[in-house]
Amino acid sequence: MNYENWISYRYLTASKGRFLSFLNLVSVAGVAIGVTALIVVTGVMTGFGNNLREKIIGTTPHVMIEKETGVGGFNELRERINVIEGVEDSSAYIQGNVFLESAVGQATGIFIRGVFPETESRITKIDQYLIKGTLKDLIDDGVFIGSELARYFGYRLGDTITVISLGSGVSGQGWRYQLKVAGIFKTGMADYDLNLALVHLNKAQDIFGLDGNIATGIGVKLKDPYAAREIKDSIYGVIGHGFLVKTWIDINRNLFEALFLEKWGLFIILTLMVLVASFNIISTLIVTVTSKIHDIGILQSIGVPRRSIRRIFTKQGIFIGTLGTFWGLVGGVGLSYILKTYVKVPEEIYSIDHVPVDLQPVDIAIIVGAALVISYLATIYPAAKAANLQPVEALRYE
Numbered sequence: 001m002n003y004e005n006w007i008s009y010r011y012l013t014a015s016k017g018r019f020l021s022f023l024n025l026v027s028v029a030g031v032a033i034g035v036t037a038l039i040v041v042t043g044v045m046t047g048f049g050n051n052l053r054e055k056i057i058g059t060t061p062h063v064m065i066e067k068e069t070g071v072g073g074f075n076e077l078r079e080r081i082n083v084i085e086g087v088e089d090s091s092a093y094i095q096g097n098v099f100l101e102s103a104v105g106q107a108t109g110i111f112i113r114g115v116f117p118e119t120e121s122r123i124t125k126i127d128q129y130l131i132k133g134t135l136k137d138l139i140d141d142g143v144f145i146g147s148e149l150a151r152y153f154g155y156r157l158g159d160t161i162t163v164i165s166l167g168s169g170v171s172g173q174g175w176r177y178q179l180k181v182a183g184i185f186k187t188g189m190a191d192y193d194l195n196l197a198l199v200h201l202n203k204a205q206d207i208f209g210l211d212g213n214i215a216t217g218i219g220v221k222l223k224d225p226y227a228a229r230e231i232k233d234s235i236y237g238v239i240g241h242g243f244l245v246k247t248w249i250d251i252n253r254n255l256f257e258a259l260f261l262e263k264w265g266l267f268i269i270l271t272l273m274v275l276v277a278s279f280n281i282i283s284t285l286i287v288t289v290t291s292k293i294h295d296i297g298i299l300q301s302i303g304v305p306r307r308s309i310r311r312i313f314t315k316q317g318i319f320i321g322t323l324g325t326f327w328g329l330v331g332g333v334g335l336s337y338i339l340k341t342y343v344k345v346p347e348e349i350y351s352i353d354h355v356p357v358d359l360q361p362v363d364i365a366i367i368v369g370a371a372l373v374i375s376y377l378a379t380i381y382p383a384a385k386a387a388n389l390q391p392v393e394a395l396r397y398e
Contacts, residue, residue, distance in 0.1 A: 008315040023284040028324040030277030031371060035328025036335060038270045038367045039359065043336045045263040046363065047356030052189075052259070056252055058125035059187045061091075061219025062228050063235065064246045070214040071243070078218060080238055086231045088223050091119035092215040094204035099164040100197075101176070102153060107164065110149070111196050114204020114215075123221035126185060126198070132157055133183025138200055142182030146193030150184050157181055163197075165207045177207055267367075274371050277324070278378035281317050285382030289313060310387035314379045321375020325368055332367075333359065 071077065074092040081090050094114035099107040117135040121127040127135050131147065138144060145155060155161065159181045179199065187193055205212060222231055228247035235245050249256070340357040 007312050008319060020284075020288060023280070023287060024320060027277070027280040027284045027320045028327065030280045031274060031321055031324025031375065032328040032331060034270065034274035034277050035325050035367060035371050036331040037273060038267065038371075039329065039332025039364060040335050040339070040357075041266050041270055042263065042363050042367065043332075043357040043359045044339070044355060045259075045266060046360055047340075047358035049256075049259045049263065050358050051356045053256075055187055055189050056248060057225050058129070059189065059192055060248055060251070061093075061123050062222040062225045062248050063220040063232060064217050064251075065220065065235065065239065066217035066244045066246070067242065068244075070210065071217055072211075072214050074213070074215045074218055077239065081218065081220060081235060084231065084234050084238060086223055086227055086234070088221045089119065089122040090218050090220045091116055091123050092201060092218050093120075094201055094208060094210065094216045096204075096208050096216070097166055098207065099166070100149075100153075101162040101164060109195075110163075112163065112204060112207060113196060113198050114201040114207075115198055116201050120219075123219050129185040129187050130183050131186050135183075137182035138198065139182075140200070141177075141179050141203065142200070143179040144183040144185055144198040145181060146196055147184055147186040148190055148193035149195070149197070150181070152194065155181050155184075157184070163207070165209075175207075179203075271370055271374075274374050278321075278374045281320050281375060281378040282382060284320065285313055285317050285379060286385070288316065289382055289386045306387040310383045313383040313386045314376070317379030317383070318372075318376060321372055321378070325371040325375070328371065329364070329368060332364075 065071065065077075065081070071092070078090045078092065081087060092115075094112075096112055097109055098112045100110045101107050115126075115138075117138045121135055126144075130144070133144065143161065145161070149155070153161075161179050161181060163177050163179060165175050165177065179197075183198075185193070185198075199207070201215065202212075204210075205214070220235070222228060225248065228249055232245050232247050236243075239245075336357045336359055339355040341354070343355050345355055
């Protein structure tokens with residue numbers, strides 16, 4: 001250990017001067033609390049974002065191919081799509097709006113989605129979200145409804161529901177269809193669980209008056225969901241631009257951008273907490289310089305250069321920042337583990353029973369780096385003032 005580090009360490013840990021020791025402790029604690037808050041909040045935001053992203057990927061295809069007049073010959077089109085590199089499988093679907101008629105005669109608008117059960121389970125996680133019933137029950141007049149819709153109307157397995165297709169019927173009031181509740185699913189996303197119902201694709205064709213070889217679109221599952229934009233271009237190259245190709249990223253762009261801005265907005269706000277803590281470092285170093293003027297004069301009189309004196313106090317501030325960042329890192333990781341393991345959240349609201357904390361190494365590196373940089377910047381002025389003291393003036397304080 002060279003003399004600069006030794007003197008810095010002595011100034012930081014010297015037992016003499018309880019006030020200085022208290023200031024050092026407050027400075028370390030301030031940085032530690034700021035870093036802890038940054039790590040925990042960023043981890044929670046990332047966890048909730050990833051949890052939401054997984055739900056979206058699980059409930060909708062990665063890529064959707066549609067056409068305003070409907071997709072005809074969808075089986076032949078699926079064969080052409082399935083050979084594209086990066087595509088895992090595909091399935092046709094029909095989707096449209098209907099009215100759900102309640103027992104008291106009131107009508108509520110919902111989405112009906114017609115699917116082939118045997119292929120739908122290969123592009124979405126609907127089989128994993130079923131809490132009652134099985135995919136093989138989605139036949140004839142069977143319907144799967146969301147858990148929120150079932151709870152709101154009090155539906156159970158085997159109950160009959162009435163849906164009214166829009167724009168059909170001689171009276172203009174639409175055709176009524178009796179469907180039997182064959183399954184209940186829970187995705188954890190309230191909009192889906194309250195407004196979506198699944199039927200067999202053949203039944204959806206009947207409800208919406210479509211020919212047997214026409215579907216609303218084709219859903220595609222990718223081997224890598226995050227390669228959707230690149231594969232979207234490949235799909236256009238195979239089927240042409242007469243279709244509308246949408247990815248799950250395109251559909252939820254506003255949501256993901258809002259989550260991104262919220263996460264980094266909180267990061268900036270909490271970084272200000274570390275910035276405020278850095279003022280403690282400045283005040284601590286100024287008090288240290290003031291109380292050690294005599295020492296500074298002696299060091300200068302024996303030939304210690306000004307740059308070494310500057311480094312002594314700079315290193316003291318860096319020691320404080322590093323120590324605070326270390327304990328903040330320990331506290332942040334520890335608190336995140338406690339939140340993820342022991343803190344429960346309402347499962348009926350979030351569809352999870354714990355706080356979804358996800359600590360990313362990149363985020364932690366940015367937080368640690370920002371704390372260390374702020375700590376270093378806080379040392380510049382006090383260290384410069386110490387280095388600029390004249391030996392004669394310093395020794396007058398003896």
